[in-house]
Amino acid sequence: MQISSSKTENPMDGRWVKGRWVRQENDVSASITAKDFLPELGKGRFTLGISMPSRMEWGFYASLVLIALAMRLYDLGGRAVHHDESLHGYFAYQMFVGGGYDHNPLMHGMFLFHSIATSFFLFGDSEFSMRLPMALFGAGLVLVPLILKPRIGQFGSLACAILLAFSPSLIY
Template sequence: MSKMAEPLPLEEPQAGLLSRAVSVRLRLPWELAAFASLVIIGAGFRFWDLGSRALHHDESLHGFYAWELFRGNGYVHDPMMHGPFQFLGTALTFVLAGGASDYTVRIFPALFGTILIVLPFFFRHRLGSLGALFAAGLIAFSPTLLYFSRFARNDIYIAVFTLGIGISLWRYLDDRKPLFLYLGAALLALS
């Protein structure tokens, strides 16, 4: 048989873009997947139905002064009101959300409550993977921390800053990198 008369070999059909995308396996370490799951579930708990309750008296004060700041009336420090951090953050959520409501007053604390769940991830070198995951789970499902994550007061900010200070100082003691010392000092200034 001549070369021209030989049958051509059948080629494998080219996989389409969709089938190639579906066949790609995502390689995600179990630890990262577990932390991400806790953060997503914890964020759901913290952000779900934030506006269904009327504002508590303390929340109404913080919301009112943040609203005044949002309207351009400035900010005057009053030691009774815990400093400018929460007012600036809440006013920023008013700007980003397009206005003030019972829901938007509580977005900033809910965000910090979610950040609190993430923090043990950065303390794994001391707690171990399972210990950090367990700590994040306790934070995510703690009724008290959930309550304060949905409450427009300064409590959840202080919890985040305090845990952040502890993690930063331990990291500084372990690694001797000035970055961790500066981070701890910045968190101390915010708290």
């Protein structure tokens, strides 16, 4: 086996010079543009490796979101409030009535309290309106596997969305 003494040329060796990737500063012919690495660029077909779901797949995800939303909204105000919900509701109510928000590191960030206070403003102060933002975001969580589809595939994405939609711990 013969070992070559010359270094193999790596197209990534170089640097940016005036908006072009240049391997050697004096060699203009060795400059590389983005089209060398991304031949589909400029042909109207560049997708960053993310394929859009078909109409049937969109319909499936839309029906999963509607089912998840219906399951999360059913009897939303009828269950007992547990400890964390009571704290979130209390601090959001204090914000709603004009008491402001004083961050406590033991509590969640302010987005949760602002969303609950907004729900109180729109729908009145009740257990239903206190839980509504979490129910809406929980139903929207079903769409997150679409982002992971390039990594986990179509079947993995659909299976994950189904599990998120029907998970008992995410429904209550």
